[in-house]
Amino acid sequence: MTELLDTARALDAADPLRHHLDAFAEMPGVIAYLDGNSLGRPLRDTGERIADFVRDDWGTRLIRSWDEQWMELPTALGDRIGAACLGAAPGQTVVADSTTVLLYKLMRAALRRAQGPTSKARSEIVIEQGNFPTDRFVAEGVAAETGMTIRWITADPVHGVRAEDIADAVTERTALVVLSHVDYRSGALADMKGITAQVHEAGALMLWDLCHSAGVIPMQLDEWGVDLAVGCTYKYLNGGPGAPAFAYVRSAHHGVLRQPIQGWMGAADVFAMGPAYSPDATIRQFISGTPPVLGMLPMQGMLDRIEQATIDGIRAKSKTLTDLAVQAVDEALAPLGVRLLSPRDAERRGGHVTIGHPDFRAVTQRLWGEGVIPDFRFPDGIRLGLSPLSTSHVEAVTGVLAVRDALTRL
Missing domain, CATH: 3.40.640.10 (Type I PLP-dependent aspartate aminotransferase-like (Major domain))
Known part of the structure; x- marks a missing residue:
């Protein structure tokens, strides 16, 4: 599946929003985070923002901050x-x-x-x-x-x-x-x-x-x-x-x-x-x-x-991410009996792609243990949630290939 990864690298190189990827906190032990449609990743400066609030707005200005x-x-x-x-x-x-x-x-x-x-x-x-x-x-x-x-x-x-x-x-x-x-x-x-x-x-x-x-x-x-x-x-x-x-x-x-x-x-x-x-x-x-x-x-x-990237720019990347995920599902997972449970047309699809297989509950548990994080939806679905500002195309393909590997090892 080197062609899929090559395509993903090319899309990342051409991505006008790629500089936003570095704004998010590191994920120790996580190879691919595919659950941004359930819980978005924190930004690197989130801890600093909270610390400033505790020190200044709350700790110094105290109740005056309500009026201010x-x-x-x-x-x-x-x-x-x-x-x-x-x-x-x-x-x-x-x-x-x-x-x-x-x-x-x-x-x-x-x-x-x-x-x-x-x-x-x-x-x-x-x-x-x-x-x-x-x-x-x-x-x-x-x-x-x-x-x-x-x-x-x-x-x-x-x-x-x-x-x-x-x-x-x-x-x-x-x-x-x-x-x-x-x-x-x-x-x-x-x-x-x-x-x-x-x-x-x-x-x-x-x-x-x-x-x-x-x-x-x-x-x-x-x-x-x-x-x-x-x-x-x-x-x-x-x-x-x-x-x-x-x-x-x-x-x-x-x-x-x-x-x-x-x-x-x-x-x-x-x-x-x-x-x-x-x-x-x-x-x-x-x-x-x-x-x-x-x-x-x-x-x-x-x-x-979001204001910097614009919602239209985010939507454009969302389409390339989910289109690539669908392509990867067709090439790597469909031969293993995985079903596409999302619309194929990007115009009719939101920011996540859902796939189905009877073994996906066990697959999800295995993936989480290996640092690949999608989410499972009853009865047999995995959602690939691709948040455009924090997810690369390589990460999306890596996640799909990890699903393939986990399936073949069951």
Whole structure:
């Protein structure tokens, strides 16, 4: 397979983003890290950034830092994510809570509107049966709380949700549609623009899960009319384990939608300490408790990198990485009975490639012990998560060849 490695070396030599590779922390004992779609690598300066924070912002400025910077950090950081990754104008994105909590907040806010006096006929939430468990679990819980009914979509396991699936599911009873932009299993990329337009034609609201697309797939939430979106920051935004998520709420819905967890940080006057809750009229309403300031530090360095590379440049490299991975799978793994479980067309694929084989659970355990780190997905899938700024083409091919070697040794 020297030809594959030669191709990878040539692509790395021509890669306009190759200088970013050196910005990431070393990985002792790791030959190939292929799980950037699950947990992004830390930057070299992440430890220094945290140490500076402890010494200066927290240790020296102490509580004064709330007035000087921390109070505005959730919206300031949200604006950076919106501009660099989402195609969102300022004032519509906020960093707060976990993905699960933000999904709950936005679903409840959307359904509260749907249950108003002019929307009594809208009684259904539309969601895909194979969506990530959190999305499904939250939707089921919200449906139970509100008396809504869930209409399940069955999508192709490789190609994901398509426009025709939505056309068959959305009716005058639909209140909210909840979908993932990139399928967490296959990497299939949904038509955000077209599907959002379909949902709006039916008079419903659209909520997108961006966990597997934020930071690797260009999008235009404002231009495409997206109502609501949630995404995590520990994958392609490299915020670290447990890093807070972000929520996007289109400006047209500010002051109209009202989230259910009424905390002091979402009040119109945070320090009024008044007798009753009055929500802020801006995106700040979707904050509840004290922002997780420490958890917002690591992603800031990655946003610097994304702003420099541009999301279009990152997407271009993502395509060459995943195309090369598919080629390597065809040449090195298909003869061993490995199935491609992702779309072949890079335009229909996100930042990871999924492959399947009955022995992949055992293969993954062997690979981890040898310093090659993909992730296993039940029942028999391996995801090759190729984060463009931290992954080289040689690393991608090395990982695929390691899967071949592990399979042949079982």
